[in-house]
Amino acid sequence: ENIDLKMIPELSKCSVLMRERSRVEETIYNMQRAGPGSLQVISDFDMTLTRFAYKGQRVPTTHSKYRSFKIKKLLNTYYPIEIDARLSTEEKLPLMVEWWTKVHELLIEQKIKKDMLAQAVKESRSMLRDGYKVFFDLLSEFQVPLLIFSAGIGDVLEEVIRQSQVFHPNVHIISNYMDFDHTVSIRASFKGQLIHTFNKREGALSHAAHLTELKGRPNVLLLGDSLGDLTMADGVMNAQNILTIGFLNDQVEERKESYVKSFDIVLVNDETLEIPNAILKNILKTQEHTHSL
Numbered sequence: 039e040n041i042d043l044k045m046i047p048e049l050s051k052c053s054v055l056m057r058e059r060s061r062v063e064e065t066i067y068n069m070q071r072a073g074p075g076s077l078q079v080i081s082d083f084d085m086t087l088t089r090f091a092y093k094g095q096r097v098p099t100t101h102s103k104y105r106s107f108k109i110k111k112l113l114n115t116y117y118p119i120e121i122d123a124r125l126s127t128e129e130k131l132p133l134m135v136e137w138w139t140k141v142h143e144l145l146i147e148q149k150i151k152k153d154m155l156a157q158a159v160k161e162s163r164s165m166l167r168d169g170y171k172v173f174f175d176l177l178s179e180f181q182v183p184l185l186i187f188s189a190g191i192g193d194v195l196e197e198v199i200r201q202s203q204v205f206h207p208n209v210h211i212i213s214n215y216m217d218f219d220h221t222v223s224i225r226a227s228f229k230g231q232l233i234h235t236f237n238k239r240e241g242a243l244s245h246a247a248h249l250t251e252l253k254g255r256p257n258v259l260l261l262g263d264s265l266g267d268l269t270m271a272d273g274v275m276n277a278q279n280i281l282t283i284g285f286l287n288d289q290v291e292e293r294k295e296s297y298v299k300s301f302d303i304v305l306v307n308d309e310t311l312e313i314p315n316a317i318l319k320n321i322l323k324t325q326e327h328t329h330s331l
């Protein structure tokens with residue numbers, strides 16, 4: 039027994055691609071039956087919860103809030119490598135570590151002050167995707183944990199969602215955090231193990247797997263914009279139903295095939311959270327699960 043996807047008319051839009059429609063139907067149906075208590079949402083941040091572009095211009099990522107000429111130069115060198123469909127993940131890995139390490143060093147050199155962070159975010163052009171409020175508020179209302187798993191900068195990410203007034207208690211974050219040292223001079227280094235686009239599996243196993251708030255929730259809605267994001271649910275114990283949604287923001291023709299092969303639902307050049315919201319409303323607002331109790 040499956041749900042009828044006509045119940046979610048948004049999925050018929052031409053920007054929505056599905057490899058196996060019946061699998062999507064079955065997974066949403068299973069999630070609906072199991073109800074909110076079985077669900078967790080795991081999402082990437084930059085270019086997944088935030089917009090990729092606005093009015094033809096790239097929206098800054100958490101790293102680029104502190105944009106300097108050198109950081110921009112690194113972005114121009116390494117971002118094309120990150121999204122190059124002709125390179126394997128193995129080939130990209132050392133280059134990603136190199137990129138993140140260099141940028142973190144540059145950020146440390148900038149001697150960022152913790153109390154200047156809020157102002158920096160306020161002045162930046164950071165933008166969550168349209169529909170973000172519905173997304174965050176809905177998950178909060180139904181007490182569904184949202185794990186934001188980001189290779190960006192945690193302190194900046196937190197400030198973006200705080201200023202957007204959606205940093206609800208059900209939000210949990212795994213990211214790269216700056217280590218502010220207030221005792222000597224205010225100086226920043228980074229805490230813990232580096233997270234980049236293609237090592238999220240390690241973070242999922244070492245951190246996400248131990249978050250008590252996520253335990254006993256075998257159904258996962260996963261949102262990402264990179265193939266590396268697909269490993270974010272690898273730490274989920276006894277997973278039952280995983281529905282993956284991939285935002286294909288850039289290099290669309292070159293990457294379409296691999297995205298459709300890898301994600302259950304692919305959203306092409308969609309700057310909104312309309313589709314995840316429609317699916318969540320269907321899963322959470324249906325009365326089905328109450329009948330099955």
Ligand SMILES: Nc1ccn([C@@H]2O[C@H](COP(=O)(O)O)[C@@H](O)[C@H]2O)c(=O)n1
Nearest residue numbers: 082083084099101102141188189190235
């Ligand atoms: N110096 C850098 C390094 C990375 N990025 C981009 O940020 C994204 C990582 O954050 P997620 O929340 O998406 O995990 C990554 O995809 C890079 O493109 C950057 O802008 N500058």
